[in-house]
Amino acid sequence: MTQTGDLGPEEWELWGAWTHAQRLLAQEIDTALQRDSGISKAEFSVLMTLWRADAGELRVGEIAASLRWDKSRVSHQLTRMEKRGFVTRSESGAHGRRTGITLTEEGRGAVREALTGHAGTLRRHFFAPLTPEQAAAIRAWSEGTIARLEGPGDTSA
Amino acid sequence: MTQTGDLGPEEWELWGAWTHAQRLLAQEIDTALQRDSGISKAEFSVLMTLWRADAGELRVGEIAASLRWDKSRVSHQLTRMEKRGFVTRSESGAHGRRTGITLTEEGRGAVREALTGHAGTLRRHFFAPLTPEQAAAIRAWSEGTIARLEGPGDTSA
């Protein structure tokens, strides 16, 4: 393994700028969502997932797979959102186990409320300033990164 | 404000891929750092900052400015790192207030230990797979994003 080690100053700078930009953007988007719709990015993601899959209910594992989140992360998030009244864990399995996640009315309202505004925020802060070449580069980089880091563990994709 | 709202499926997909890729990369890097050197990204950042500024000690505000972190975040991080024995808050101010953050021997050791490995990880997972065009695009995007989101609030840069 010929790991070259040491990075040049330019590289450290690029790395720093990149991570800084990511953080700023993520924060801007989260703040806007919180301000406009009173929910967080994480909540939005879960709400959207349940919203799209209008089979009415999903299981934890399905949400996790769809968002590519950890099972445990989903469970914790659902606990918080259940407390907020956005979702319910209903009986759906055979016996007594509570599987089956459903949106409450409040949850449905929250997604509807948030969708347009959030899409607008993304457009304004992410898509609009993106030149076509940048978009292409980012797409290529994202796909490559995903393939590289996730491919080995998940050959299905 | 003509906020266009709704994004097309391609856009949602790009957004999803991008955030997913980011998360995977960040996690990979953090895991590697943890495994190889026993410290986290956050710890590494603070250690590096103190390491570079070998005036021997920095103040919370200086670390915050250098990393572009929140003051409070730095303080919490320092509390954790003080507990781990990496830094000390020494008396440096005039009277009794503890300002002045210093690396302990252990802290110095940890940076030295981590530096090469971390640089190697970044090269392997970030720089190596990056084509020149992608690097250029990412640099441009990062700088633009920072200017757009931070510029208005901080005209100094």
Added chain:
DNA sequence: GCGTACGAGTTGACACGTCAACTTTCGCTG
């Protein structure tokens, strides 16, 4: 000198995310 306002730093509460340990359920095999 006295008070007051400001800046620096800390702290507590809380949301988020990861890991490891645990429980429960279900499928499979004998």
Added chain:
DNA sequence: CAGCGAAAGTTGACGTGTCAACTCGTACGC
């Protein structure tokens, strides 16, 4: 059918990050 092992889900502990409230010291005006 009994048992066993994998899959699904939950939970607790902890590190991380943000926000708001607080403490303290210092500088300034009187």
